[in-house]
Amino acid sequence: MKGNSKEMKKLLYIIVLFFCCAASSIAQQNYTMYAMTKMAQSHYENPSNYANGKIYIGIGLSHHSIGVNHSGFTLNRVFVPRSQDDTLVLDQDRLKKSLWGRNYIMTDVRNELLGIGFHVKKNYFSLSISNRIMGNIVYPKDLIILGLEGNGRSLLGERINLNGLGAHIDAYLEVALGYNRKINEKLRVGGRLKFLSGYGNFSTKKSKLGITTDKEDFDLTVDGKFKFASSGFRDFFDTTNSGGGYTFDPSMIYKFKNFGMALDLGATYNLTDKIELNASLLDFGFIRWKNETASYETDNLDFRFEGVNLKEYLNDSTEYLDRLQDSLLSKIDKDITYNPYTSTLSSRFYIGARYKVTDWFTVGVTSYNQIVGNRLRMAGIISGTIQLKNWLGFTANYSTYGRSWGNIGLGLSLRGGPIQFYVMTDNILAINYTGVKNAHVTFGLNLLIGKLDPKLKASKI
Amino acid sequence: MKKIYFSYIWAACLLVALLSCKKDLKKLSLGEWNPNxxxxxxxxxxxxxxxxxxxxxxxLVVIDPNTGMLALVYKSDIATLSGNQYVSINDFSDSKSLSLSALGGxxxxxxxxxxxxxGNEEIDFAFDNSAQIKEFKFDDGDLFFNISSTFKHPVTISFSVPSLKKNGVIFSKTINVNAASGSASTASVYEDLAGYVADLTLGNTTNNKLQVNYQITVNGNGNPILATDQISLDFGFTSLKMDYAKGFFGTRNLVVPSDSVLLKVFQYSDEGYFELVDPEIRFYLTNSFGLPINLNINQIKTINVNNGQVLNLLGYSQQHLLNYPSVMGDSSLTTIVFTKNNTTNLEQVVSPAPKYVTFDANAVANPSGNTGVDNFVTKNSRLKAYCEVELPLHGLAHSFKLRDTVNxxxxxxxENLRSVMFRLIIDNGFPINVLAKLRFLDENYQEVFMYSNDQLLLAEAAPVDGNGKVTSNKKKISDLKLSENQIQLLDHVKxxxxxxxxxxxxxASGKHIKIYESYKLNLKLSGQFEGKF
Structure with missing residues (x-):
């Protein structure tokens, strides 16, 4: 027990540390799946995991996941009841206080079209074909304040900070070949090599914009630089296209016109009989976009608008206004280019530990990290997993992410014969959608054939 | 199994609790939005x-290059008299019939x-104003001879004008007339007079005259000569234009039309008082006529068209003999300057912000008659007169009122505006205060409302040193806030x-200031508008 107590203290220390780091972070979701190590799809969150059957097959319904995360505000935080009736009114002060300097709206959608996994001695092989859409919209707090109160109040004399404004959207088909192997009694490692066929991308490459309103004379100074690249959005920018617009050609997907590759790596290590350490690196890769690309880049902006020059205006108002318009537009009206470009995926990595409390109950702590743009986003999760029988598993977790402390995740897996059904969420509180920043659900139906030889299992937990 | 049940019950309770917290978001309102x-x-x-x-x-003229001090100088051409207008020569023609006996046949x-x-004929040219011309060069014109002969014999006629030369060569012409057959035989000759110089003195004995010599020869061809045979001569000078003329052009009045100089600085002013140091009125007369001319400035006055006030300049010299060149082609300048020192009230006549300075003058050529010195005039001779009114920007001014309208x-x-504020920032480098009233007018220029009944100090005068020169700019920020009532009326304002x-x-203390070329005024106009949605 003494040994257990020490281990528990270490674990608590790690938990506190994780949660402190994650307190002001946001993240992508699928933490619950990470803890459900008996699920075939946990292989996608940590390639050293594997299906709990000799053979796993999933067709169409095997894995569907959607998650939405907003780091800014919750609806019930910013809409308050009006005294005279039951109308909910936007409280602008609350809205402003709810926002951080930079706010995120993130989505992650995964639809597995085909999944196969099987064991051969100590080796586990997998194949997965999935549709994946990941979106990340960034909006600065000052943008909302500008919309709410204009530039004439609290922003007067201040730089309206629009740094980071932009979006990162990736849509692609993922064909993944997975493999893992039990190296020894303590260690199991795995990896997935993924071939990607992109069909839509928007990448804000550079976004450092600011507008300053002079406190005395209200002159407007714009500074910074903006750059984006896109594929599949050309119609939004190609003003010369007078035709019927861009028509999505599904064949471009299987022809891999926008080809990319990515790698997932994972490992599980049994530190003791009760403690397991685990880690994974996911979506470390790129896509080369060649089809229907459109890119735009401003010069380094640093111009001041002082209003109309009266002398020139009085001299020739029409010509002057035309020249003024041309001059202002010339700062931002740059040609759209149509060159190929490369975007990197939003890489993620987990690192965690699990403690086996009883044979059927384990607790764990996990740190989830994601690179969005040039920034590292973090989440902290503590979880408890009950594996009552081979056919019944249940997990719950508490996580903090997206600047939200109170996220409760639940997961359930049921198996009847070869059929395994599972459903899970990273935040069950999202049922009350007015009070949460995160919503997520994952579900699927697997076909598991054969019983796995216990000797092949890497973890004793 | 208990554990299983426990897990399901726990999850169910949690779900119920969550659902009970759900708010009704159907009645959402964004509330009032007041972007500023x-x-x-x-x-x-x-x-x-x-x-x-x-x-x-x-x-605007820099009148002191060392300091950059400025003066407003308004110029206007008063009159121009050209040589062609001054000397004009009339056409001349004559005819002569010579009978057989007169011809000696x-x-x-x-x-x-x-x-x-x-024989010979004397031509007496007529010049305007009884001018006595000694030498005349033709710029254009024709000399023609028409001959008619009834002789049935060829006739030869030679003309010459010894005093009419071109490039030193005397004018002469010979005309052959064929023998008449039934009716008279005729012949003609024309000579372009351009470039010919005529000495009209007949050997320094007279003026305006030219002698034409002729010789007629009848060449017998065997036909009879009748008693009635004769020869007729017609000749003349037509379409004459002067290149130059010398002589005495007579004493005569020259018309100088009245004119005025617009003082633009007062053009848009309703009223105002100026006290300018050392204003000047200058006349510049450029004369390339070779004759004495006397200019008589009858009247100089200023006119304020807004209030009809007319002030006459007093105590100035009216008679001015203009300089004139002694060599043809040259010109001479005469400058007449009126200052406070040679007038009685020059500073006073520009004080009430007049719009015009007007002049009335006339001139007399050869006012002393013929002094024996020849006049000359060429076709390019000009007497040009223009006037400058110089207002040095040194002094004081007050109540100088301007009015202008902008769309x-x-x-x-x-109705969507909650508040409107215009901010005017004037960084004034001029030692001048500007006060203003703003009237908001409708499409018929009728007042919708007056922003303020009091004048607003929009630009504050920059401080000056002991010499009246600005030492530093003065900044003034004026926030013009419209009341709610005024905002509601804005829809009618055009x-x-x-x-x-x-x-x-x-x-008020009589302080004089100076305006220098380096002065500048920086103006910024901005607005703050709060919406109501």
């Missing part, structure tokens, strides 16, 4: 030329010999009338 936009509207830096001479930068049934007759339209409907009044620094 602060935007720059206009800006400019005005220099002295923009302010005092925006229509013509040449109106006799009747003959068959004449095969020759006989000749020589106006609201950026949005007034124009804003600015009634401005300018006063120089400390004018």
């Amino acid at each position: 936009l602060a935007v720059p509207l206009a800006h400019s830096t005005f220099d002295v030329y923009d302010i005092f001479a925006h229509t013509n930068a040449e109106d 006799t009747v003959s049934p068959s004449f095969s010999s020759t006989f000749s007759h020589s 106006f339209s609201t950026p949005t409907e007034a 124009y804003i009338e600015l009634q401005a009044e300018a006063n120089t620094l400390d004018f």
